[in-house]
Amino acid sequence: xxxxxxxxxxxxxxxxxxxxxxxxxxxxxxxxxxxxxxxxxxxxxxxxxxxxxxxxxxxxxxxxxxxxxxxxxxxxxxxxxxxxxxxxxxxxxxxxxxxxxxxxxxxxxxxxxxxxxxxxxxxxxxxxxxxxxxxxxxxxxxxxxxxxxxxxxxxxxxxxxxxxxxxxxxxxxxxxxxxxxxxxxxxxxxxxxxxxxxxxxxxxxxxxxxxxxxxxxxxxxxxxxxxxxxxxxxxxxxxxxxxxxxxxxxxxxxxxxxxxxxxxxxxxxxxxxxxxxxxxxxxxxxxxxxxxxxxxxxxxxxxxxxxxxxxxxxxxxxxxxxxxxxxxxxxxxxxxxxxxxxxxxxxxxxxxxxxxxxxxxxxxxxxxxxxxxxxxxxxxxxxxxxxxxxxxxxxxxxxxxxxxxxxxxxxxxxxxxxxxxxxxxxxxxxxxxxxxxxxxxxxxxxxxxxxxxxxxxxxxxxxxxxxxxxxxxxxxxxxxxxxxxxxxxxxxxxxxxxxxxxxxxxxxxxxxxxxxxxxxxxxxxxxxxxxxxxxxxxxxxxxxxxxxxxxxxxxxxxxxxxxxxxxxxxxxxxxxxxxxxxxxxxxxxxxxxxxxxxxxxxxxxxxxxxxxxxxxxxxxxxxxxxxxxxxxxxxxxxxxxxxxxxxxxxxxxxxxxxxxxxxxxxxxxxxxxxxxxxxxxxxxxxxxxxxxxxxxxxxxxxxxxxxxxxxxxxxxxxxxxxxxxxxxxxxxxxxxxxxxxxxxxxxxxxxxxxxxxxxxxxxxxxxxxxxxxxxxxxxxxxxxxxxxxxxx
Amino acid sequence: xxxxxxxxxxxxxxxxxxxxxxxxxxxxxxxxxxxxxxxxxxxxxxxxxxxxxxxxxxxxxxxxxxxxxxxxxxxxxxxxxxxxxxxxxxxxxxxxxxxxxxxxxxxxxxxxxxxxxxxxxxxxxxxxxxxxxxxxxxxxxxxxxxxxxxxxxxx
Numbered sequence: 001x002x003x004x005x006x007x008x009x010x011x012x013x014x015x016x017x018x019x020x021x022x023x024x025x026x027x028x029x030x031x032x033x034x035x036x037x038x039x040x041x042x043x044x045x046x047x048x049x050x051x052x053x054x055x056x057x058x059x060x061x062x063x064x065x066x067x068x069x070x071x072x073x074x075x076x077x078x079x080x081x082x083x084x085x086x087x088x089x090x091x092x093x094x095x096x097x098x099x100x101x102x103x104x105x106x107x108x109x110x111x112x113x114x115x116x117x118x119x120x121x122x123x124x125x126x127x128x129x130x131x132x133x134x135x136x137x138x139x140x141x142x143x144x145x146x147x148x149x150x151x152x153x154x155x156x157x158x159x160x161x162x163x164x165x166x167x168x169x170x171x172x173x174x175x176x177x178x179x180x181x182x183x184x185x186x187x188x189x190x191x192x193x194x195x196x197x198x199x200x201x202x203x204x205x206x207x208x209x210x211x212x213x214x215x216x217x218x219x220x221x222x223x224x225x226x227x228x229x230x231x232x233x234x235x236x237x238x239x240x241x242x243x244x245x246x247x248x249x250x251x252x253x254x255x256x257x258x259x260x261x262x263x264x265x266x267x268x269x270x271x272x273x274x275x276x277x278x279x280x281x282x283x284x285x286x287x288x289x290x291x292x293x294x295x296x297x298x299x300x301x302x303x304x305x306x307x308x309x310x311x312x313x314x315x316x317x318x319x320x321x322x323x324x325x326x327x328x329x330x331x332x333x334x335x336x337x338x339x340x341x342x343x344x345x346x347x348x349x350x351x352x353x354x355x356x357x358x359x360x361x362x363x364x365x366x367x368x369x370x371x372x373x374x375x376x377x378x379x380x381x382x383x384x385x386x387x388x389x390x391x392x393x394x395x396x397x398x399x400x401x402x403x404x405x406x407x408x409x410x411x412x413x414x415x416x417x418x419x420x421x422x423x424x425x426x427x428x429x430x431x432x433x434x435x436x437x438x439x440x441x442x443x444x445x446x447x448x449x450x451x452x453x454x455x456x457x458x459x460x461x462x463x464x465x466x467x468x469x470x471x472x473x474x475x476x477x478x479x480x481x482x483x484x485x486x487x488x489x490x491x492x493x494x495x496x497x498x499x500x501x502x503x504x505x506x507x508x509x510x511x512x513x514x515x516x517x518x519x520x521x522x523x524x525x526x527x528x529x530x531x532x533x534x535x536x537x538x539x540x541x542x543x544x545x546x547x548x549x550x551x552x553x554x555x556x557x558x559x560x561x562x563x564x565x566x567x568x569x570x571x572x573x574x575x576x577x578x579x580x581x582x583x584x585x586x587x588x589x590x591x592x593x594x595x596x597x598x599x600x601x602x603x604x605x606x607x608x609x610x611x612x613x614x615x616x617x618x619x620x621x622x623x624x625x626x627x628x629x630x631x632x633x634x635x636x637x638x639x640x641x642x643x644x645x646x647x648x649x650x651x652x653x654x655x656x657x658x659x660x661x662x663x664x665x666x667x668x669x670x671x672x673x674x675x676x677x678x679x680x681x682x683x684x685x686x687x688x689x690x691x692x693x694x695x696x697x698x699x700x701x702x703x704x705x706x707x708x709x710x711x712x713x714x715x716x717x718x719x720x721x722x723x724x725x726x727x728x729x730x731x732x733x734x735x736x737x738x739x740x741x742x743x744x745x746x747x748x749x750x751x752x753x754x755x756x757x758x759x760x761x762x763x764x765x766x767x768x769x770x771x772x773x774x775x776x777x778x779x780x781x782x783x784x785x786x787x788x789x790x791x792x
Numbered sequence: 793x794x795x796x797x798x799x800x801x802x803x804x805x806x807x808x809x810x811x812x813x814x815x816x817x818x819x820x821x822x823x824x825x826x827x828x829x830x831x832x833x834x835x836x837x838x839x840x841x842x843x844x845x846x847x848x849x850x851x852x853x854x855x856x857x858x859x860x861x862x863x864x865x866x867x868x869x870x871x872x873x874x875x876x877x878x879x880x881x882x883x884x885x886x887x888x889x890x891x892x893x894x895x896x897x898x899x900x901x902x903x904x905x906x907x908x909x910x911x912x913x914x915x916x917x918x919x920x921x922x923x924x925x926x927x928x929x930x931x932x933x934x935x936x937x938x939x940x941x942x943x944x945x946x947x
Contacts (some may be wrong), residue, residue: 011884018892019880019899021827021867058863123810200831200839200893200927252829252893253927314915507891507928677887677933684930708836708925716921716931721914747932 007521009673013526014511017450022665023250026204026221031278034206035064037268039281040115040132041290042107045362046153048137049105056131057117062124063276067267068115069102077270080261080326081235084333085478086165089355092676094165097156097360099326101236101263101270102404107136108155108325109364110701111290113263118275122282136666140282141362142303143700145299150358155325155360164323165332170353175305176744178314183306186388191378193771194297194322194695195507195688196289196711197369199506201252203292205265207272208506217245218269223254223504224544227481229536230328232260237270241536244269248534251506257292257369257547258506260329278294289706294669294695295369298335298376304384310394312347312403317354317380321366322496323706328365330372337477338465338547339372345381346425346461346639347403352415362522362701368546370685370746374464382460382751386758387714387730390767396755397433400461401426411732418465420637421732428663428727429461432641435723436661441645454648455658456760460752461491463639466740467552469632469733485549486541487557489518489565491624493610495603496528499561503554504533508742510550514558516670517736521562521668522602523589540627546612548740551670554634560628568607568620575616576608578602618622636731636739640664642683644752648760651677653779654780655691655757661723662748667731667739675741679724682745688714689746690753765789794902800825801869809856816840816879818856818894819866827867831925840925841897842866850897850923853946867896870903879903879941894942898924902938910946914939 004010017023054066080099087093102113115132119125138785140153148155148162179185206219207628216239222228225246232246233239251258268279283291305313321335340354389399405412407424414420433439441457448455468474471482488500497518506510515529532538543549550597566586573591574581584595591598608615609624645659662679669675692712696704705711730737750771757773758766764785796813797806800823807822819825819842828851831839840851843865870877876884879899889895898921904922905912912920917938918931926934 014886015884015889015893016874016876018889018895019867019876019883020871021825021896023827023892025826025829025893027830028820030824121814198927200837200891200925201829204833250892252831253891255927285837302815447821509890673887677890680930680932681890681928682930684932685927697859707834708832709834713925714930715925715929716918716935717915719931721935722930722932 004526005516006670008516008671010512010516010526010671012509012512013515014509015105024253024589025201025250025754026206026219027282029206029207029219029249034278034280035118035120035275036122036125037279037281038117038122038129039113039264040117040129041105042110042114043113044107044136045110045141046139047107048101049107049140050135050137052115053133054115056133057128060128060131060283062120062632063128064118064120064277066115066117066128067271067274069100069104072100072102072270073104074269078236080263080266081231082327082332083480085480086167086336088165088334089168092367094332095159096327097159101266109362110703111287111364112325113267116267116271118271118279138638139212143361143697143699143701145322145359145361148361153240155362162329164358164360166357167336168355171351172353174317174351175353177317179305181314183308184306184392185303186306186384186391187301187303188384188387190300190380190383191688191770192296192298192379195295195369195693196695196705197255197257197292198296198713199253199255199257202283202285202288203258203262203264204267206278206280208278209276211276215243215245216269216273217247218265219247219249220265221251221258222248223251223258223505223506223546225534225536226502226542227544228261228265232269233626236266245537248504251504254506255370256295256372256546259544260293260367285708286706289711290703291364293328293365293367294324295365295366296376300380301386302380304388306388306392310392310399310402312349315343316350316404317343317351319354319356321356321358322361322363323358324361324363324365326365328376328650331365333348334368335374339377341417342374342377342463342465343381343416345378346405346463348405350415371743372547372680374743374747375750378460378462378747379751382755386755396459397438400429400459401533419634420463420649421634422599422729423637423639423665424729425461425463425639428640428665430729431725432643432661432663435663435725436645436659438643438685448647454650454760456646456648456756456758457527458644458752458755458759460642460748462748462754463637463746464744465635465637466548466743467632467636468547468549469553471634472630481543483543484629485543485554485557486629487554487561487563488540488625488627489558490682491565491606493607495524495606497522498530498532499533500539501554501558502539502544503550504545506545507551508545509671510680513551513670514675517555517558518562521559523587524602548742551736551738552731552734552740553630553632555736555738556632557628557630557745558737560630561626564626565624566629568624571616572605572608573600632734634733636667638664638739638741638744640744640748642748642752644756646756646779648757650782653775655773655775655778657687657720660720661744662745663725663727664744665728665739666726666741666744668737669726669728670738675726676724678741679745680722682743683722683749684714684719685746686749687719687753690750690771690773692718692772794857796860797864798859798864800864801866811857813856814852815854815856815859815935816851819858820849825866825868829893829896836925838897838901839894841900841924843900843904848901867900878944882941882944883937886937886940887932888929894924894926898926898934902941905938906942906945911941926932
């Protein structure tokens with residue numbers, strides 16, 4: 001290997017530009033003759049649009065055009081599509097009400113798009129928007145899921161009871177039978193709190209239309225430019241791929257919220273074709289809060305059947321999931337196939353049955369947010385298992401060990417469709433217990449008690465499924481897309497390399513990690529490799545970056561293209577060195593003839609490929625530029641154990657995380673520094689969900705947590721330094737032997753934190769608390785417990 | 793429109809701007825210096841931190857006109873050619889950034905901390921960062937970077 005190859009903590013190549021202020025984010029870009037847009041948004045959660053009078057706005061100084069949903073409808077613009085079809089229990093397909101980019105007859109959440117004002121400056125556009133007169137017919141809003149299902153106001157007239165679909169997975173009769181034989185049944189009711197993703201860069205877009213070529217270009221803050229081109233071009237605006245270029249330049253974080261095809265992208269692109277000027281739009285943070293797709297928002301009742309010794313016999317789960325006012329791009333897949341298929345978790349539960357109802361409400365759409373379904377599943381399982389341990393009087397470590405899938409049971413077929421390819425959770429668990437000094441906890445608890453603090457320790461053991469694949473399986477489950485990845489490896493004449501990947505880098509460090517793969521493959525310095533991504537006119541095709549897929553799915557595509565390059569280069573080397581191709585060996589950047597001292601450097605072969613004077617031209621073409629598409633054999637299944645230790649101040653309810661240990665199995669690690677960074681970030685989001693973050697709408701659908709003054713983002717002083725380690729079983733379903741790492745922190749950590757807080761509060765008789773476990777909530781739980789105990 | 797003049801990264805600059813123009817807009821939209829970012833509209837996130845007359849300041853909290861005659865330093869003013877400032881280098885060395893969006897504000901804020909407190913503790917760094925939000929790193933490596941940067945600047 002080179003010192004910049006697989007396994008090296010190479011410092012990131014992208015950092016120089018970001019550290020010097022030379023990043024190139026969408027809002028940093030300005031196009032010649034650019035105009036600016038402001039989107040007029042609904043102030044009501046649910047209302048009919050009786051009239052929209054734009055005349056005063058159109059006459060305002062600096063305003064170029066004002067366009068509405070009626071204009072879009074007149075042009076035959078389509079609705080925003082959903083990318084995953086789910087079927088009801090009775091086999092019928094889910095209901096998919098229309099999702100016009102600009103509202104036509106009704107607005108369905110606060111922030112829904114009503115009109116676009118295009119002006120010479122952003123201020124003029126904003127001032128213009130204030131002159132639009134909208135006559136709203138305000139309707140009752142449905143915000144909570146029970147109210148919506150009870151059939152109050154209908155978000156969509158053609159969706160009875162606001163129920164989008166009613167889906168099931170697993171063996172209902174088998175579970176009923178298991179419960180009938182159980183010695184114990186433990187049940188739990190949980191809310192998985194609604195979160196607002198809050199990538200630090202607000203969404204932005206610039207559209208333009210070239211009248212000479214008929215070509216549209218959209219710069220946008222997306223995680224997947226080709227997906228946006230496909231969805232917007234084919235379903236919304238009817239622009240074929242060769243006339244539509246989508247560019248995702250530097251993107252300031254996504255966490256899922258920038259996967260989806262948003263209305264503004266379609267509105268701006270369409271409008272650029274009407275006004276013949278580039279149009280720029282950048283969300284204010286308030287707009288991000290109100291209109292970026294939110295995450296989580298589940299209500300679940302779950303029951304676990306156990307025998308007298310604490311062995312799990314069956315699991316029954318009923319979940320209601322809020323999808324918001326419209327089905328977002330992947331809104332239907334998150335609470336179904338990304339959630340219930342993981343309900344075996346790390347355990348050998350033999351039978352499982354889950355049913356999920358999804359509910360339309362007058363809130364912003366809910367879709368994938370870091371973890372997407374797996375955090376909801378892990379939280380449920382790890383809270384339930386802890387509750388079972390408590391009710392049966394078994395140690396939380398022992399009940400997990402007793403029911404855990406053992407290393408020799410892989411590949412492990414779960415009762416909920418997935419087959420885990422490989423893993424060893426017991427080993428990660430042991431390492432985590434040791435690293436966290438689990439056995440020394442009682443001493444620390446006693447020391448805290450002397451300081452007047454309540455100390456608790458909480459465990460979460462988890463497995464997750466990421467890098468969704470193969471395409472055929474995803475398709476059979478309703479995905480309306482393939483989930484492969486592509487790569488083009490272009491070796492230039494002098495031996496430097498440009499790699500075009502269909503994934504997108506928005507913080508994950510691909511420009512470094514992927515270059516390490518190429519450095520390793522070709523034995524060349526990392527400085528000779530450039531990773532290109534994000535421009536549909538440069539990159540052949542791609543499905544983008546989400547679901548921890550980039551290295552597990554995109555990496556092997558790069559590897560395979562590199563191998564094609566090497567195969568071809570060997571033929572060139574054999575010809576020039578007058579040897580049989582079977583005698584050509586390639587290592588450390590040199591082609592050699594076995595058993596001789598003949599050798600040629602990588603750069604000499606590439607030059608020969610482009611200057612084919614002495615060349616096997618009858619056998620192979622000139623050039624050294626190879627393409628690969630890779631569709632994995634299976635998901636990848638990272639897993640591990642997270643252990644959180646907290647101190648609660650009983651006087652204030654304030655929780656301090658005094659220790660957090662994560663031991664994760666992420667398969668082969670290409671760049672340990674970057675992997676640790678990914679885990680840190682995920683943990684912070686998980687801790688945020690557990691303690692700080694919660695989206696709140698009032699009964700009228702007004703977003704009460706619409707700014708950083710109201711929505712509690714984790715800050716540096718809310719978090720500890722994390723103890724993270726990897727303990728890997730090499731991945732079995734892709735040639736790089738990697739697993740995903742982007743989401744493990746956010747998936748494993750929330751139940752570890754909440755279990756720790758409940759452990760701290762257990763001596764007071766507190767048995768339940770809901771996320772976010774704010775100081776106020778903890779304090780209230782303590783007070784309620786005091787009152788209860790006094791009464792007894 | 794009034795003319796606003798100041799010194800940015802050692803250079804005299806001047807632009808005619810609407811009175812409501814914020815300092816961050818002046819930098820980004822009138823000077824084309826897009827290293828300073830806007831991450832919120834309530835002066836919470838800290839992505840826009842610059843130095844004004846030697847002190848860190850959220851450039852969304854000040855009108856450009858209020859900075860008339862001021863000496864402003866932005867993220868673009870730190871490196872010496874391709875050679876990073878020791879604090880920038882500490883962020884690179886310790887993986888103190890991921891998407892890079894909060895980074896300019898983090899680095900500028902960190903520099904003000906170490907000029908006020910050259911040898912901060914981890915707790916002091918974490919408390920100082922109260923006005924700077926990051927969604928990628930969990931702050932773990934940012935804190936590590938600032939502690940390392942402080943040592944490098946002392947040395």
